[in-house]
Amino acid sequence: MSIWFRPYTLEELQGRHAGSMANNLDIRFTEIGPDYLRGTMPVDSRTLQPFGLLHGGASATLAETLGSVASNCCVDSPRFYCVGQEINANHVRSTRDGRVTGTARPIHIGVRSHVWDIRIEDERGRLTCVSRLTMAVLENRRAVPGTGPQA
Numbered sequence: 001m002s003i004w005f006r007p008y009t010l011e012e013l014q015g016r017h018a019g020s021m022a023n024n025l026d027i028r029f030t031e032i033g034p035d036y037l038r039g040t041m042p043v044d045s046r047t048l049q050p051f052g053l054l055h056g057g058a059s060a061t062l063a064e065t066l067g068s069v070a071s072n073c074c075v076d077s078p079r080f081y082c083v084g085q086e087i088n089a090n091h092v093r094s095t096r097d098g099r100v101t102g103t104a105r106p107i108h109i110g111v112r113s114h115v116w117d118i119r120i121e122d123e124r125g126r127l128t129c130v131s132r133l134t135m136a137v138l139e140n141r142r143a144v145p146g147t148g149p150q151a
Contacts (some may be wrong), residue, residue: 002034003106004073013037013069022065025058029069035106037070040099053094054128059120060089063131066104067116071135074109082114082135089131098123104133112137 013029025046031038039062041047047058064087071082100120108115113136120129 003109004032005076008032008073013073016069017065021061025061027062027065030101036103037066037073038101038103039066040101042099043095043097048096052096054096054100056089056091056129059091059100059129060087060131062100062102062120063087063089063104063118063129064133066102067118067131067133068135070104070106070116071114071133071137074106074114075137077140079140080137081140082137084133085113085136086134087131089129091129093122093126093128095122095128100128102129107132110137 010029017023027041029039041062043054049055102120104118116133118131
């Protein structure tokens, strides 16, 4: 059974990020499973720290991008949207090149909050970062007749 509100395509998800940090870091969505979203990010001059290792902030960006997109795919988007509330990341192995792959899976999908587990691996399948992301589910008041600034 799928957790997604409706079917999504990788092209649709990728298209939402033109001009964003995800686009600037070349984060690519690569797979949508029944209960996960997967994507990759390069380990290159855009994502390295001064010692030549993948920057922890870049890993957190990949994790938040995957979890945020996944969370928003679980709600009725005209009525609700999800925003990051808290993220943590444990960096367990360094990497210097190639691409890393992150997989976001839900821990909790509730009415007002979602919690995601995001695991990032190097090209050899070794865990480099594990992250947990909490998302707040907010009502899109502009989409509800009679509410919001235009009411």
